[in-house]
Amino acid sequence: MQSREARWAAGARSAQAVFLVGFMGAGKTSVGRVLGQRLNWLFEDLDDRVEREQGRSIAEIFREFGESQFRRAERAALQRVLGELRSGIAKIVALGGGAFVNEGNAALLESSGVPVVFLDAPLEELWRRCREETGSVSRERPLLRNFEQFRALYRTRRKGYLRAPVKMETSGRPVEAIAAAIVKRLGLKKTQVRTESGEVE
Numbered sequence: 001m002q003s004r005e006a007r008w009a010a011g012a013r014s015a016q017a018v019f020l021v022g023f024m025g026a027g028k029t030s031v032g033r034v035l036g037q038r039l040n041w042l043f044e045d046l047d048d049r050v051e052r053e054q055g056r057s058i059a060e061i062f063r064e065f066g067e068s069q070f071r072r073a074e075r076a077a078l079q080r081v082l083g084e085l086r087s088g089i090a091k092i093v094a095l096g097g098g099a100f101v102n103e104g105n106a107a108l109l110e111s112s113g114v115p116v117v118f119l120d121a122p123l124e125e126l127w128r129r130c131r132e133e134t135g136s137v138s139r140e141r142p143l144l145r146n147f148e149q150f151r152a153l154y155r156t157r158r159k160g161y162l163r164a165p166v167k168m169e170t171s172g173r174p175v176e177a178i179a180a181a182i183v184k185r186l187g188l189k190k191t192q193v194r195t196e197s198g199e200v201e
Ligand code: S3P
Pocket: 022, 023, 024, 025, 028, 047, 058, 095, 096, 097, 098, 099, 140, 141, 142, 143
């Protein structure tokens, strides 16, 4: 039988999708957007899909129905994204910070063979980025409370993130450089598109 790593590596070779995982503040959405632009691939943020499907913001789902309901909606959204990928569409997907550390979600991703990249950074940097984003980003993070709670959650989850077959250090690196490193590491290929003037990009 093929090892976990071999299965995942095989998925990466034929990949038409990449999943970005990591803690809050890891840069999953900003790296994902740039990566999508670079490759001419679609970009999707799973939290955006959850909000669309539920007709509520993440913060409202947490407030009105609790975290467990959010996790159910997150799982259902992930299943739908994975189902859609079977059509061969090329896509980068950023997962919310708690998605990949859920055993069931990790198993779904593993069996899909789609490469999963863990964006890592030291705890203090993750905290700083989240604090800097607060106010500038419209999405409220219900699990971003105080540093002690942030650190405790990170410690519980880190082992889960490390199950991702690829780990990428993001500390002090611009988003462009991180995206370029992912392209190189996974050997991703740009989708050719024809511009309005007929040129191929
Ligand atoms: C969560 C992180 C958030 C969002 C939700 C829960 C978490 O996504 O999914 O608030 O459990 O860490 P980001 O990691 O994009 O902030």
